[in-house]
Amino acid sequence: MTEIDVALIDATVTVNAGLSNEKNILDHVSLELAAGDFVSVLGSNGAGKSTLFNVIAGTLPLTGGEIHLGGINVTHLSETERTKYLSRVFQDPKLGTAPRMTVAENLLLAERRGQRRRLRNRNLTKAKLAEYGQLTAKMGNGLDSRLSMATGDLSGGQRQALSFLMATQSQPKVLLLDEHTAALDPKTSAQLMQITDQSIKAANLTALMITHDLTDALEYGNRLLIIADGKVALDVSGAVKNKLTVTDLLTYFNRY
Ligand SMILES: Nc1ncnc2c1ncn2[C@@H]1O[C@H](COP(=O)(O)OP(=O)(O)OP(=O)(O)O)[C@@H](O)[C@H]1O
Numbered sequence: 001m002t003e004i005d006v007a008l009i010d011a012t013v014t015v016n017a018g019l020s021n022e023k024n025i026l027d028h029v030s031l032e033l034a035a036g037d038f039v040s041v042l043g044s045n046g047a048g049k050s051t052l053f054n055v056i057a058g059t060l061p062l063t064g065g066e067i068h069l070g071g072i073n074v075t076h077l078s079e080t081e082r083t084k085y086l087s088r089v090f091q092d093p094k095l096g097t098a099p100r101m102t103v104a105e106n107l108l109l110a111e112r113r114g115q116r117r118r119l120r121n122r123n124l125t126k127a128k129l130a131e132y133g134q135l136t137a138k139m140g141n142g143l144d145s146r147l148s149m150a151t152g153d154l155s156g157g158q159r160q161a162l163s164f165l166m167a168t169q170s171q172p173k174v175l176l177l178d179e180h181t182a183a184l185d186p187k188t189s190a191q192l193m194q195i196t197d198q199s200i201k202a203a204n205l206t207a208l209m210i211t212h213d214l215t216d217a218l219e220y221g222n223r224l225l226i227i228a229d230g231k232v233a234l235d236v237s238g239a240v241k242n243k244l245t246v247t248d249l250l251t252y253f254n255r256y
Pocket residue numbers: 015016025043044045046047048049050051052060
C-alpha cells in the first residue's frame with residue numbers, strides 16, 4: 001500500500017473579509033501526497049500557496065477539515081510539535097539560520113532540533129567538524145571552508161544552502177520549500193535546485209515547492225499543482241506533467 005505522508009481532508013480557512021463578509025482563503029482542499037512525491041506548487045499572487053504551507057506547518061489553524069502528516073492527525077498540534085514531521089525553507093536566506101552563530105554551530109543546532117539540551121561548543125568535536133565538512137562540501141559553494149564563520153557573514157547563496165542543509169539534516173518526512181531559490185542569482189539558484197532534487201530523491205522525502213519559475217516547476221518533481229482562489233485548480237503528475245510546456249502553464253494561468 002502506498003504510504004501517504006501528507007493528507008488534507010476538506011481543509012478550509014475562513015477569514016473575515018470585512019463588512020461581515022467571510023472568505024475562504026483555503027477552500028475545502030482535499031489532497032494526498034504519497035511518500036517521495038516532489039510537488040511544484042504554482043499560482044498567482046494571493047492565490048493561497050503560502051496559506052497551504054502555513055496550514056500544513058501549523059502556523060495558521062484550519063477553521064474546518066483535517067491535516068494528517070505521516071498518517072497522524074496533526075490538525076490540533078502546534079507548529080513546534082509538527083517539526084517532528086516537517087521542515088520548511090523560506091525565500092529569505094536570513095530566516096533559516098542564526099546569524100551570530102557559526103556555520104558548524106548552526107548545523108549542530110539543527111541536528112538537535114526538538115531536543116531540549118543546550119548547545120555546547122565542546123560537542124563540536126574534530127569528528128563532528130569532519131562530518132560537517134563532508135556534508136557542506138556537497139553544496140559546492142565554499143561552505144565547507146567556512147565552518148567557523150559567523151553565518152551572518154556568508155553570501156545569500158551560501159546562507160540559503162546552509163538553511164537547506166539544516167532543514168534536511170534531521171531527515172523530516174515532509175519538506176516545504178517556500179520559493180527557496182527566488183532570492184538567488186540564476187547560477188546559484190540552479191545549483192541549489194539540483195542539490196534540492198538530489199537530496200529529495202536520495203532521502204525519499206515528500207516535498208512541496210512553491211515557485212514562480214515555470215521552467216523549474218516543469219523540470220523538477222513528479223507532480224505539479226496550480227492553486228487559484230484557495231483551491232487546487234490543476235493537479236497533474238507523471239507522464240501528463242512531463243508533457244506540459246511553459247505555454248500550457250501560461251494558458252492555465254490566464255484561465256484562473
Ligand atoms: N491570516 C490571514 N488572515 C486574513 N487573510 C489572509 C491571511 N493570510 C493570507 N490571507 C489572504 O489570503 C489570500 C492568499 O494569500 P497567500 O499568502 O496564501 O497567497 P500566495 O499564493 O502565497 O501569494 P504570493 O505569491 O503573493 O506569496 C490573500 O488574499 C491574503 O491576503
